[in-house]
Amino acid sequence: MKCYVVGLGPGAFSQMTPRAVQAIEESDVLAGYTVYVDLIKDHFPGKEVLSTPMKREVERCKLAVERAAAGSTVAMVCSGDAGVYGMAGLIYEVAQDYPPIEIEVIPGITAASAGAAVLGAPLIHDFAVISLSDLLTPWQRIEQRLALAAEGDFVICLYNPASKKRSDYLQKACDIV
Structure with a gap:
């Protein structure tokens, strides 16, 4: 009865945090936007996959919360950081309509941070x-x-x-x- 909301970082598997990898490994179900799930699912074989296309964020969160409420450990993945234009807020909002589940937000490297690293140090x-x-x-x-x-x-x-x-x-x- 747990839902991790996992920020995958800027796209490359090598830029995922160790904690993000650990949370997905601990999960039974991998949920997310189809493109993001496709980027990582080969690194986590054996996971049940729940994905929806773009503009189906609420549906995606409902699927994830329903599975967590039914007893699964779910990793809802999103790009960048889960709390910066990610899925964390929506998971908390959707979860209010379901039996209580544990939610843990796993931060990721934001696009702003990744882009800044390419440019030098514009965010100092x-x-x-x-x-x-x-x-x-x-x-x-x-x-x-x-x-x-x-x-x-x-x-x-x-x-x-x-x-x-x-x-x-x-x-x-x-x-x-």
Whole structure:
């Protein structure tokens, strides 16, 4: 009756933390977005796999929590850090509608940290992390956050810079900054 929410890091198996590997090894069930599960499932043979495609996050969390409530140990995986645009918050939210389960969040290396390492050391002072996705946050609020972060002279890490529907959002963000 446990659900680990595991941040896989920036993509390569070698960049997963030892604790993330241990949590998945301790789990009976590996759950997550299909692409992320496919990246790691060969490293964890014998696990039952529950996966859903993009935009099915709530369904994915319900499947994971239901399995944990039924007695399995589940590893819900996500990219980066489970608490930074990851699945941790949604697992806690969904779990409120089920019998109590133990939830443990396993942090991972964020895209901001991984990207900063490639660039050198751009995050050695204050910085802001802003998602350009308007699925849960209105674009007007995102524009305000960008303007205020720029005014505050923060290094700004942008997540979800574009999609088919939002092909011009990165340019809009750059124009605001």
